[in-house]
Amino acid sequence: MDQILQLIPAIMAALVTLILFLNLNWRWNIIALSLQYVAVFWLVLSVWPTGLAAVKLVTGWMAGAVLASSIPDEKISESNLFFSSKEEIRFRFVIWIIMVVIAWALVPNVADWLPIAKNLTFAGVLLIAMGMLQLSMTTQAYRIIFGLLTVFSGFEIMYASLEKSVLVAGLLALVTMGLAFIGAYIMNLQNGSDQ
Amino acid sequence: MSAPIIWIVTPFLMSLFAFFFRKQRLLAVLFTGGICTFLAILALTVRIDSIFPMGPLKIEIPSELILFGRSLIINDGDRYLVALLYAMGAIWFFGSRIAGVNEYFVPNSMAIISLLIAAISVQPFLFDALIVEMAVLISIPTLLQKESNDNVGIFRFLVIQTLAVPFILLAGWGFEQAAVSANAQQLYYFSAILLGFGFSMWLAVFPFYTWVPLLAESGHPFVAGFIFAIIPATAQIILVDFFNNYSWLRTEPVITGVTQTAGILMIVIPGIWAVYQKSILRLFGYLVLVEVGFAVLSFSVNTHLAWEAYFSSLLPRVVGIALCSMAITTWKNQDITLNIDSLKGLFFSQPISVISFLVGWFSLSGLPLFPMFPIRFGILTQLSQNNLPAAIWAIVATFGLFFTSMRLISVFFTRPEHNEFQLKETPVQSIFLGIGSVLLLLMGLFPNIYVRIFLETLSVYKNLP
Known part of the structure; x- marks a missing residue:
């Protein structure tokens, strides 16, 4: 039972990477980002005290809120050319499956070097891989910020097992917020030039 | 007052202050450029961790500051690097007056300099x-x-x-x-x-x-x-x-x-x-x-x-x-x-x-x-x-x-x-x-x-x- 409970957040992290990678519309992206930080919190909870782990959740949600605040209301559920077409969704789904398999296969190799629990390693590696994939497939500001936040979430899951410093947790939270603010600033700038 | 307070904390706070009047370009440029020039000259003239005379007073600037349990250390030999970074700031800030950069350049760059000095000196x-x-x-x-x-x-x-x-x-x-x-x-x-x-x-x-x-x-x-x-x-x-x-x-x-x-x-x-x-x-x-x-x-x-x-x-x-x-x-x-x-x-x-x-x-x-x-x-x-x-x-x-x-x-x-x-x-x-x-x-x-x-x-x- 314990093992299943430990697997749930890792599976949740995998599913949210799929939603983010499919890039359906703004609403889904923001929901997926919020769930991603729930998964990060849940996973980090196994190695950090609740109070410290909650920093990840609160920061992640604040980052999501900052990004969401930069989207004009009329665009929130819009599916236009910036988002994936049906063919692209199928392609991205196949890529996601391949990445899940690769992440699963990499877990024992990573365990040789880093003393991290397997569920944390799997979720961390998958988030990093999917974030990198997002970064490599776009030049759009908001996709780049989502990609960086995903990579950073994956790293934070793995790093939480290695470093339990409160100051490092605080600085990592600042970086997450900083990325969100930069994303919001760039999107506001672009929205301003669109109008 | 320790060296990290002079060359890291103070300029960082000054950059936050400058952020509020960033739209008054000339004032922001003179303020940040002046501070950078002063800090660069100060770094070249004073000595860290040793007593030196300043007029009738004898002053000692300690090299270490403990912040959240971590040390920020600027040694005497680091002074020249600090001076270089602030001199750089002064060159770019005064130059920004004729460069047509955006309003964020001056305050943000001053914060960048102080953060990078913190990165060099943190232990x-x-x-x-x-x-x-x-x-x-x-x-x-x-x-x-x-x-x-x-x-x-x-x-x-x-x-x-x-x-x-x-x-x-x-x-x-x-x-x-x-x-x-x-x-x-x-x-x-x-x-x-x-x-x-x-x-x-x-x-x-x-x-x-x-x-x-x-x-x-x-x-x-x-x-x-x-x-x-x-x-x-x-x-x-x-x-x-x-x-x-x-x-x-x-x-x-x-x-x-x-x-x-x-x-x-x-x-x-x-x-x-x-x-x-x-x-x-x-x-x-x-x-x-x-x-x-x-x-x-x-x-x-x-x-x-x-x-x-x-x-x-x-x-x-x-x-x-x-x-x-x-x-x-x-x-x-x-x-x-x-x-x-x-x-x-x-x-x-x-x-x-x-x-x-x-x-x-x-x-x-x-x-x-x-x-x-x-x-x-x-x-x-x-x-x-x-x-x-x-x-x-x-x-x-x-x-x-x-x-x-x-x-x-x-x-x-x-x-x-x-x-x-x-x-x-x-x-x-x-x-x-x-x-x-x-x-x-x-x-x-x-x-x-x-x-x-x-x-x-x-x-x-x-x-x-």
Whole structure:
């Protein structure tokens, strides 16, 4: 039972990477980002005290809120050319499956070097891989910020097992917020030039 | 009052204060530029950790500040680096008055300088990466231009600098664990590989170099010049600290070989690419890459002369980058297309900016009589003693830059028909560019004056040869 409970957040992290990678519309992206930080919190909870782990959740949600605040209301559920077409969704789904398999296969190799629990390693590696994939497939500001936040979430899951410093947790939270603010600033700038 | 309070905390708070009146450009420029000048002069004149007289008083500035249980330490030997960074700030802040940068440049850049000094001085070094990342994040609004939608270079810069953070943090963890681990050697190698990846991203080492020419093209050239001068310099100082603390990093043949190869690639690729480039902005980016390549090469050579050459190169590099970026900004502000083919006969309308650009370019290319020449010569002489083919490759790439220099001269000085001689630079621009050019020429003719100052910095790194 314990093992299943430990697997749930890792599976949740995998599913949210799929939603983010499919890039359906703004609403889904923001929901997926919020769930991603729930998964990060849940996973980090196994190695950090609740109070410290909650920093990840609160920061992640604040980052999501900052990004969401930069989207004009009329665009929130819009599916236009910036988002994936049906063919692209199928392609991205196949890529996601391949990445899940690769992440699963990499877990024992990573365990040789880093003393991290397997569920944390799997979720961390998958988030990093999917974030990198997002970064490599776009030049759009908001996709780049989502990609960086995903990579950073994956790293934070793995790093939480290695470093339990409160100051490092605080600085990592600042970086997450900083990325969100930069994303919001760039999107506001672009929205301003669109109008 | 301790040194970190004077040179880190106070300027950071001042940058926050300046943020509130950033729209009153002149006031913000005078305020931040004045503070930077004062801090640079202060760093050059006072002594840290020793009692010195100041009028009727006797003052002692402690080197350490404990903040959240971590130490920020600015030693007496670090004063010159601190002075260099604040002098850089003063040059760029006063220059921003005529550069047409956005309102965020002045306050954000001051915060960047104080954060980067914090990154150099923080103990344990684990926090370096996160502090540098914050500086990178703060720099993004300064690079964005409202009138431009081409932000590819800015995004590439953000992505590569951010991806460096996990590598450096994991390397830091590895170095700490290796000291108490049973398989220490394996863990040290693992950490060294991660460290190599992290620093390759920070320093734009091949294959992570693409952000430099792209950023030169996408960002405001004056701001990009500031980023090119300050971020790699800070990353290099942090790397020097690593080399100083872990002597095996300097002596391990595999690491030396990889560092040397990376340095050579960084010189050869941009040196040869520069010959075919048409955009003056990208050329500027490639020139910066060559400069970073020589710095990496001097680390890999690891002799006393090579380390001296590295520290001697800090000041002329900053002035060279400042001159080139200022000259390009002058052209950009006059809506001149920054393509080499469009710059024909530019000397006859913009003589001072063209001469200044060429002085900066020649210096960074390492042409004789300019300040970088003896430094490059020293590094290549040292390199040729243990790796002659690498030295030959570096010389070939340097010839690529010389060839580009000749190409630039032929473009700038080709006089189109019916073109009368004009002076389109404003008096303030002319003064800035003139002072920079004279300074660089003087540094080339009398190198002993500034070299002696920066060599004292080397005394902080006691384990280096």
